[in-house]
Amino acid sequence: MxxxxxxxxxxxxxxxxxxxxxxxxxxxxxxxxxxxxxxxxxxxxxxxxxxxxxxxxxxxxxxxxxxxxxxxxxxxxxxxxxxxxxxxxxxxxxxxxxxxxxxxxxxxxxxxxxxxxxxxxxxxxxxxxxxxxxxxxxxxxxxxxxxxxxxxxxxxxxxxxxxxxxxxxxxxxxxxxxxxxxxxxxxxxxxxxxxxxxxxxxxxxxxxxxxxxxxxxxxxxxxxxxxxxxxxxxxxxxxxxxxxxxxxEGVKPYEPPLSEKHRVLHRYYDLLRDELPEKALSGKLKQMCGYFTHGLEGGSRLRERVFRAQTISEVFDHIDGYFSLNACMVDPAPENLQSSCITSP
Missing domain, CATH: 3.20.20.70 (Aldolase class I)
Structure with a gap:
């Protein structure tokens, strides 16, 4: 190979x-x-x-x-x-x-x-x-x-x-x-x-x-x-x-839990603050949230609420509420992490 x-x-x-x-x-x-x-x-x-x-x-x-x-x-x-x-x-x-x-x-x-x-x-x-x-x-x-x-x-x-x-x-x-x-x-x-x-x-x-x-x-x-x-x-x-x-490397790939996706959205916001004014920042954050929540239970409802939000505070109210409510959810196993493609080290 x-x-x-x-x-x-x-x-x-x-x-x-x-x-x-x-x-x-x-x-x-x-x-x-x-x-x-x-x-x-x-x-x-x-x-x-x-x-x-x-x-x-x-x-x-x-x-x-x-x-x-x-x-x-x-x-x-x-x-x-x-x-x-x-x-x-x-x-x-x-x-x-x-x-x-x-x-x-x-x-x-x-x-x-x-x-x-x-x-x-x-x-x-x-x-x-x-x-x-x-x-x-x-x-x-x-x-x-x-x-x-x-x-x-x-x-x-x-x-x-x-x-x-x-x-x-x-x-x-x-x-x-x-x-x-x-x-x-x-x-x-x-x-x-x-x-x-x-x-x-x-x-x-x-x-x-x-x-x-x-x-x-x-x-x-x-x-x-x-x-x-x-x-x-x-x-x-x-x-x-x-x-x-x-x-x-033949290692089982990392599967990010919901808590990691939540953390990364906050981290992305921190990085955006160094570069952009709030108006542009809001659009970028909403875009990332949209991509992140595809395939997640209740993701479409979250996206609707996030895209309607008028302020960064509102955006995070919806994001934080969603991830808090779904903290115990188990992420669906994505096709790219099928065990059949993993070889022994």
Whole structure:
């Protein structure tokens, strides 16, 4: 069974070989620090950051780039089209002290694609090559890229793009197993990801539908990728990295009791207070509570009450009341913790 414990990207060691995916509106410093505290994530990636905002000195954009020492190793993801601005932004990333810079070549959002960035670059390989070569000349830190398998089913070109990244001096490629046209619908195609891994000598990290520790183990084993990137699965289950690492080691994975979920919601609030005003903080907390309570008895009623709450105090009245009332509940055994997938140490 192929279960890589670590990977090396340029001069940066990633151990374990598990990566927190960049997610707009989610992977801010508060969430990244929460994931790091819960353990066993090898690399975290920021939300995607506009090179236009960075290079024009936009304060809000520069705030998105801030990180704390405990978040290392960290990769800052940038998006854009113009190769000169992309290179200038990469220099700003390097000067910030980030461990690596990641180029977004996978975002399917219409606004990003309309500007020529994100997954639009999968249809413009000459421009993609300009961006890669210009950035590679501008910085000394590792340069990576996150892509999709293609624009649509008729133009799946991930192997070609992967080879281009390697030829231009890229240090790693992360691949989401869907096309741009798919967005987030349908299933991720890991066969294409496996083909890219076979074609390249630089590290290849797979992404898409890794929603449980068992699925992470299966993808590592079946495709021989160097690592897996986890996105949405980490929002509803921020312990997924720890659980996956434990499965890799043949140890029974940690099952967070309700009391731990309660504690983590309070901890997330504490981290948010360092970053956001109360109005924005409330929305983030409600979002996390929504993810946390899916599948729990009475969770839908709690979500309704939390989303209607007008103040942080009201939000926590509902949260604390729910967890206090259900303190003796036994969490349902999730599919990812089936004993059949656990091997002896």
């Amino acid at each position: 192929h279960l890589p414990e670590k990977l090396r990207v340029g001069t940066v060691d990633i151990e374990p070989s598990l990566v927190l995916a960049p997610m707009a509106g989610v992977t801010d410093s508060s969430f990244r620090r929460l994931i790091k505290e819960l353990g066993s994530v090898g690399l975290i990636v920021t939300e995607f950051i506009s090179v236009e905002g960075l290079t024009r000195g936009n304060l809000r954009t520069h705030r998105m780039m801030r990180f704390l020492p405990e978040e290392r190793p960290i990769s800052i993801q940038i998006f854009g089209y113009d190769e000169s601005r992309m290179a200038d932004a990469a220099v700003i990333v390097e000067e910030s002290g980030a461990d690596m810079v990641d180029i977004n070549c996978g975002c399917p959002a219409k606004k990003v694609v309309k500007g020529g960035g994100g997954s639009s670059l999968l249809r413009d390989l000459p421009q993609l090559e300009k961006i890669l070569r210009t950035i590679r000349r501008a910085v000394s830190i590792p340069v990576t890229m996150k892509i999709r398998i293609g624009w649509d089913d008729a133009t799946i070109n991930a192997v070609e793009v992967g080879r281009l990244i390697e030829d231009c001096g890229g240090d790693m490629v992360a691949i989401h197993g869907r096309t741009r046209v798919q967005g987030y619908s349908g299933e991720a195609n890991w066969e294409v990801i496996a083909a890219v891994k076979q074609a390249l000598s630089i590290p290849v990290v797979g992404c898409g539908d890794v929603t449980t520790p068992l699925k992470a183990i299966e993808r590592l084993s079946e495709t021989s990728v160097d690592g897996v990137m986890i996105g949405r699965g980490a929002i509803s289950n921020p312990w997924i990295f720890r659980q996956t690492s434990e499965l890799m």
